[in-house]
Structures are given as structure tokens and as C-alpha cells.
Amino acid sequence: LAGLQCDRLLWTYYNARNEIPPPSEATQAIFDQGHLVGQEAKKLFPEGVEVGTSYTDIAGTISKSMEVLKDRRPVFEGGLSYGGAYARADVLAPAPKGAWDVVEVKSSTEVKEINLEDVALQRYVYEGAGLKIRKCYVCHINNQYERHGEVEPEELFTRTDVTDDIAEPLACVPENLRRMAGVIGLKRRPETAIGPHCSDPYECPLYEECHKYLPPHNVLTLVRMGVKGYDLIGDGILDIKKLPAGMKLSGAQAIQVDAVRSGKPFIHSKEIADFLSGLEYPLYFLDFETLQPAIPLFEGTRPYQQVPFQFSLHVQERKGGRVKHFGFLGDGRSDPRSELLRQLKPLLGTSGSVVAYNAPFEQRCLRELAWAFPPFASWWDRLEPRFVDLLAPFRSFHYYHPKQRGSASLKVVLPALCGSGYEGYDIADGGEASQAYLGLTTGKLSRVEERKVREDLERYCKKDTEAMVQIVESLGELIHPLDPPPS
């Protein structure tokens, strides 16, 4: 698949593998989730046999696979080779008349274009190696499934027949393999230009390396520019300071370019004043951390449903007043949702703005919690209109600092507006928080490790709401600058 994405990536995989950086924590988390999904899917084939060889032992895998295929039972990760290619599908399932079905397991909730390429190569190799293939399936997550009791693999997964859909990619396999063999055999790394393919279908592991020649304020940082930024790079325009005069820009893009050129932040005082005047004290700064497991962990939840396991809340009774902090973190052993709701409800009072950064996320979490726990439904109905989205002034470019480089995320806005950010935190984003909590749920951590994870999570989530308090204060100072100190 690397060869379909980019020649340079393919060449590096085969000729300079040590230059491919290890996966980031976020990518590793996706791999880990995929592994869990793969294990769960095996339950669909209770008679299945593991080939059980390592991924690097190709010869051993082929010989063991040929041996277990003779038993005519489902084979997990049976590997065969043909025509210079090697395929190892998740499952080869016996079909009538000596044939086999190819089943490729994916943790996505639908069949993607790239999955068809994957399965086409598998069919090509298996047929070339002498197997009779009847049907090909992509076995993916059914996002309508709701867990009740034990996970039911037959309900969790949907098997989509892609036999006809792979006809076109299958016809291209021999030519693709010939072309890729040529690329792999090149003496020097091909000079592939960066482009939309660097993130499609996957974020390339060499992304940082290949993009590092771009200036900090490069055209890819232009807000809502999308892949068109690569067209500009192709035309030799790398820096947003050097955009051609007369190029049509959106209002937000024009603000961004002006801010970079002047080196000063853009401040729309009236809009910021309007936003702040809409805040009603007491202010409740709220942030959730969530899990989003492909395989539902708790009763009544669906695949990839956001399950809050932690909140941080800073409460400020009046403008400029002291802030009080409250927090909740699940125990990592049981469903945290009802206890989270029980503790949060009295803390949010009955009036005052509930401030969240990207508020629709917190609102959606609470809406789903209210569905799951009906006694909280009427409370949620009263709470929902009190939400205020602190992301709004930044997403609308009512404030923009050149240091934001096109981003309005909390982690970027905080240091740009307030001067300091998340330095020194072992957990640096929501994905890492989620991974850390998943670690707690395994029950495999020592007491010391568990204490460290809990402390890191509490520190990180608290920082998010502290950041919101700072941002509101800083916005206030922008429109009502503090009197200068007496000289």
C-alpha cells in the first residue's frame, strides 16, 4: 500500500528502513486498537487456526500456512507469495468445492477505497499461489451495534462482500507490482514532490522529513486552504508572505496573511467585547476527557462512542474573582459515566455560563449521557442552553496571532495569547489522555504506575480548564487594557 501512496515512501521502506521514524503515540494507539479489533474478529471463526509465525519470517509463514491450509479450517494470517508479492490476509475461510474466502478485518465503520486495493492484492497472490478464491470480504465495525452484556462479534462486525468491487484494482495489480519493483530497485531515492498524497490515505511516516524545507508560515498553514496549498507550492510559492498580489483570499485568510506580514496579532475588539458580554457569571469552565473504543467497553455504548471518564471544572463566581477547581477521574475498573454525572450535576449550579473549548463536543457527551441515564435528562435540557463555546472568537478570527500558524486549537491559542502553554506535561493531548486511561482499565499497572498515570491525567485535564480561565482573562485585558502601573 505504501507503493500506491508514494514512490519515495516505498523506496525508503525497502532501501533505508532505518530512516522511517517509529510511529507516534497516536498512530501506535490506532495500531493497538486495530490489533484488538482483529483479535475480536477471530471469534467469528471459532474453528480458526493461527499460523502463529512472526511478521518478519516470510519463508516460515509460507511453509506453515501451506501446512495448515490442508486441514480446511479457517486460517488466521495465512501468508503466501506469488509474482514477487506476499499477502497475509486476516482470515482465509473455507468455502464449498475446495475454495476459500478472503476476509480482511478493518477497524473502520465502512469499506474504504484503500481496503479494496489491499484485498485485490491478496486475491491476486492467493490465486497465483494456487488457491481457488470464491469471495472476498471486508469485515468492518458495525456502528449501529449497541453493547448489551458480553460483546457479540456477529453483531459488532459487518461482513461486506467486495468481490465485484475489487475487479478494477485486481486488474491493475500486475502492472503496479512491475512498477513498484522498478522503484525499489532504483539506486537513488526518487524525488517525489510533496502533495495531497502525503496524508491520503494515511499520514505518511516521512511527512515531517519531507515537509521540513517549507518556511514556518508556509502556504499549507493558510486556514481552510486544504490541498490547494500544494498547487501553490508546485508553482514555487511557499511562504504566505509571498502570495501573489491580487490572489483571492477569504476574510480569515486575509487576516492571517496581514498578521504574518506585520508580525502583530489581529484583534477585533468589538466582536471580542460582544463575546465576553455574553458570558454570565458564575462561569463554569468545563472539560471532558473521553475514550472512544472501537469495541464498546460499557453497557449500552456503541463503537467509537465518546465515553467521558474525567472532567475538570473551574468555577469563577464573579469577574476577576478567585477560581475554585473540581475534578473527577474514573477508577479505571468500572463504567465511569453515572458517577461522573452524579458528581458534576450539583457543581454546575442552576445559572451561569458553562464555558467549553469546542463546546459541541462537551454538549454531545452530556447529551449521550442523558440518553443513557434518563434521570439526568431534564437537567440536561436546562443545562444545554447555558453552554458558550470559547473556540468561537478564535475560529472566527476575531483574535489571531501569527504564532497560531492557522490553528485555533487550545494548545496553540494559549501560548500565543497568554505567553505560556503546556510545557512539562507528560500527557500533552486528549489522545494521550485516552491512552493513559485505557492503560488503567487493563489492571496491569503497578500501584506506582497507576498513581503516576492518575496524577498525570489530573494535572493535564486541570490545565485545560485553567487555560480557558486564562484565555477569558486575556481577552478581557485586550479590550480593557490594565491601567499602566504608576511610574
Ligand code: SF4
Ligand atoms: S511525505 Fe509525501 S512525498 Fe514524502 S515520502 Fe511521504 S508521501 Fe512521499
